[in-house]
Amino acid sequence: MGYRHIDTAEYYRNEKEIGQALHETFAAGLKREEVFVTSKRSLTDLGLDYLDLYLMHFPVAYARGDNFLPFDDKGQAFTLDIHFMETWKAMEKLVDAGLVKAIGVSNFNISQMEEVLTNGRIKPAVNQVESHPYLGCHRLLEYCTAKGVVITAYCPIARPGSQEAEEYKVGSLLEDPVIVEISNKHGKTPAQVCLKWQIQRNVVVIPKSSTxxxxxxxxxxxxxxxxxxxxxxxxxxxxNGRLCWFSLACTTHQHWPFDEEF
Incomplete structure (x- = not known):
């Protein structure tokens, strides 16, 4: 389809498959520098020598165990009191070593962004957050734009028909009368209107589909x-129609980011 930006993470459990697809595509003639690969985990699984962008997936540090993301008997994830700045300083060393071209964060609020920008040696290139017309993140976008940090929007069409949309009563964005009217006017789909809105705000979009x-x-x-x-x-x-609250994981952790308006 012509896509050249691949966004993945250990949490998505698909890095090895993406690595295989990239290997096959490179063998067919596509050059490594023609693809922009973002991840939040490993070079080994992807089979790459470097990442274009490496993100800290969440400001809360999760414990590792025999199982991926272990939970206690109350359904809470085991977390650690490791400050995200400790992680950030380790990520800066990856830039120095040439293993990653740029580093950034994900799900960070304005206060947490300010802490990284103030105390870090390398400025975050990106903050990747949930954003769609029901969750515009207008304050965060204004802040990051002023600081020269790019916003990437995940869930840019608000997961229509998902359990989260129903649970948090967000509603179906693609059936919103305003979105539908604008899409009819332009002869485009509601999803295309939602994605175009982000692009015109200078926000990177990473829509996901299996169709x-x-x-x-x-x-x-x-x-x-x-x-x-x-x-x-x-x-x-x-x-403020947030779908991804990480509520079963770590709402009591000092670095849980969603106590602050985005």
């Missing part, structure tokens, strides 16, 4: 433009 037709559709965003009125109408849909 080839939708994977193709998600890339067809560059033959139309949302007007200022369109952008304003979508901006007003914000209702």
């Amino acid at each position: 080839p037709a939708r994977i193709k559709e998600n890339s067809q965003l560059f033959d139309f433009e949302l007007s200022e009125d369109d952008m304003s109408a979508i901006n007003k849909l914000d209702k």
Whole structure:
């Protein structure tokens, strides 16, 4: 389909498969420098010599065990009191060693971003957060833009039909009357409108789909433009509609990020 940005993580449990796909694609003629690979885990599983972007997946440090992400009998993840700045300083050494081109964070609030920017040696290139028209992250975007940090939006179409959307009463973004009206006006799908809104805000989007037709559709965003009125109408849909609260994991941890408005 022409995609060149691959975003993965240990948590997604797909790095080895992505590594195999990259190996096959490189063997077919694509050059390594023509692909931008973001991960939050390992070079070994991906079979690469370097990462273009390496992210700290969450400001809370999880304990390791025999099982991936071990939980106690109350359903809480085992966490550690390791400060994220300790992790950040270790990541800076990976840049020095040439193992990663750039480093960044994920799910960090403004206060946590400020701490990394103030106390880190290398500025985060990216903060990857959940963002869609129901969760605009307007304050965070304004802050990061002023600091020269790029925002990447995961869940950019708010996981329509998912258990999370139902549990947190976010609603179906793709059926929102405002989104539907704008999509009809431009002859585009609601998903394309949501993705285009992010791009026009200078936000990187990483939509996920297992349907080839939708994977193709998600890339067809560059033959139309949302007007200022369109952008304003979508901006007003914000209702702090967060889907990914990590609530079973670590809400009591001192570094849980969602006590602060994004």
